[in-house]
Amino acid sequence: MYGYYCLNPISQVGLKEFSKKYEQAELAEKADAILVRSADMHQTELAPGVAAVARAGAGVNNIPLEQLAKKGVVVFNTPGANANGVKEMVLAGMLLASRDIVGGIEWLKSQEPAEDLAKKAEKEKKKFAGCEISGKKLGIIGLGAIGVKVANAAVHLGMEVYGYDPFISVDAAWNLSRSIHHINDIAEIYRDCDYITIHVPLLKTTKKMIGKEEISHMKDGVVLLNFARDLLVDEEALCEALETGKVKKYVTDFANPVVAKAPNTLVTPHLGASTEESEDNCAVMAVKQIMDYLENGNIKNSVNYPDCDAGKCVDAGRITINHKNVPNMISQFTKTLGDAGVNIANMTNKSKGDYAYTMLDVTSPIDSQVAEALRNIEHVYRVRVVK
Numbered sequence: 001m002y003g004y005y006c007l008n009p010i011s012q013v014g015l016k017e018f019s020k021k022y023e024q025a026e027l028a029e030k031a032d033a034i035l036v037r038s039a040d041m042h043q044t045e046l047a048p049g050v051a052a053v054a055r056a057g058a059g060v061n062n063i064p065l066e067q068l069a070k071k072g073v074v075v076f077n078t079p080g081a082n083a084n085g086v087k088e089m090v091l092a093g094m095l096l097a098s099r100d101i102v103g104g105i106e107w108l109k110s111q112e113p114a115e116d117l118a119k120k121a122e123k124e125k126k127k128f129a130g131c132e133i134s135g136k137k138l139g140i141i142g143l144g145a146i147g148v149k150v151a152n153a154a155v156h157l158g159m160e161v162y163g164y165d166p167f168i169s170v171d172a173a174w175n176l177s178r179s180i181h182h183i184n185d186i187a188e189i190y191r192d193c194d195y196i197t198i199h200v201p202l203l204k205t206t207k208k209m210i211g212k213e214e215i216s217h218m219k220d221g222v223v224l225l226n227f228a229r230d231l232l233v234d235e236e237a238l239c240e241a242l243e244t245g246k247v248k249k250y251v252t253d254f255a256n257p258v259v260a261k262a263p264n265t266l267v268t269p270h271l272g273a274s275t276e277e278s279e280d281n282c283a284v285m286a287v288k289q290i291m292d293y294l295e296n297g298n299i300k301n302s303v304n305y306p307d308c309d310a311g312k313c314v315d316a317g318r319i320t321i322n323h324k325n326v327p328n329m330i331s332q333f334t335k336t337l338g339d340a341g342v343n344i345a346n347m348t349n350k351s352k353g354d355y356a357y358t359m360l361d362v363t364s365p366i367d368s369q370v371a372e373a374l375r376n377i378e379h380v381y382r383v384r385v386v387k
């Protein structure tokens with residue numbers, strides 16, 4: 001039996017994908033795999049039995065990826081599974097920033113339901129008027145799963161769309177509508193766009209990427225949307241720009257004390273992926289990835305180890321090794337197996353940055369002594385006898 005533990009509530013549709021070989025552990029220490037959404041895992045000490053963490057979602061800044069990689073814990077996410085949910089929120093955000101729809105609704109709620117209400121509303125409506133998004137210029141920073149969907153939808157809404165992503169994937173590029181202007185210099189987005197939306201991961205290199213300098217290059221009255229992570233924006237600089245009207249509206253999915261008291265800000269409580277569909281999609285993908293990893297050792301959509309797929313094991317045994325990406329590891333593995341008289345039928349080795357993963361299918365069952373000998377090799381983080 002395998003055990004899983006959920007650090008956040010995870011969609012039942014996803015959890016039902018677990019086969020009979022799985023049960024929900026009462027304690028995280030008893031689990032082979034952890035499922036998580038936005039819970040902060042940076043201070044969480046995982047038990048040695050935990051082999052995998054699956055983030056049912058995209059952003060992994062809540063997970064200590066390096067630290068877990070060094071313990072041989074593979075961290076997965078679910079790329080694209082909640083992208084449509086976020087896209088719809090971004091479109092709603094642009095519309096809410098363009099006319100004072102929220103203000104209008106609140107005004108009406110505050111009125112007595114008197115006979116002359118319709119007349120009064122006609123008189124007041126100019127206070128809540130605004131502009132249309134059709135014909136306006138939208139700049140998208142980050143053309144991944146979400147950025148591409150926002151770009152294509154905005155084209156259909158009549159916007160002129162400018163996209164910037166120096167690391168765009170081939171898949172994302174293929175999915176992008178041909179009418180999107182591909183921008184190589186982000187300054188063009190700041191200079192020309194009426195609406196700017198950010199869809200990049202929070203990394204050391206992207207933290208506060210929108211600061212005082214960047215805002216100063218933006219058009220007066222720009223609308224800034226942030227459905228990615230709050231720390232991407234220097235919110236002190238942003239508040240100044242909101243006060244002066246340089247930024248007309250800031251639409252963000254991330255509540256914090258700074259934006260909560262800032263003027264001209266529309267804050268939603270991290271709702272981007274909170275739809276039935278996105279929650280189900282993410283959970284299903286996360287669960288499938290965990291099962292394939294625990295049962296077969298295959299890695300798909302990991303963010304700290306390379307993807308590696310050897311299919312189902314048809315030989316007598318399969319052993320997987322998480323290790324540092326340094327010279328002379330494979331020769332030590334093959335020597336250890338060779339010395340123990342174990343014949344290798346198939347071998348796959350992949351690396352990602354400092355970390356590597358080796359899958360070995362062997363023609364005789366692996367005993368615990370051989371596994372222990374592999375564990376004792378320097379720079380080996382984890383050895384699993386999968387079969």
Ligand SMILES: NC(=O)c1ccc[n+]([C@@H]2O[C@H](COP(=O)([O-])OP(=O)(O)OC[C@H]3O[C@@H](n4cnc5c(N)ncnc54)[C@H](O)[C@@H]3O)[C@@H](O)[C@H]2O)c1
Nearest residue numbers: 058059142143144145146165167199200201227228272273
């Ligand atoms: N509000 C929500 O509920 C919600 C939901 C999903 C994702 N997110 C956030 O949105 C982010 C993006 O999600 P995604 O699914 O599109 O991820 P993704 O990995 O598919 O796309 C991210 C894109 O950003 C690009 N990028 C990285 N650094 C860049 C830079 N400096 N400049 C321009 N582009 C850069 C990458 O090349 C990639 O194409 C996530 O990391 C997460 O933080 C928020």
Ligand SMILES: O=C(O)[C@H](O)COP(=O)(O)O
Nearest residue numbers: 037038056057058059273
């Ligand atoms: O990165 C993500 O996928 C989103 O921020 C969604 O987070 P959530 O799963 O906690 O809603």
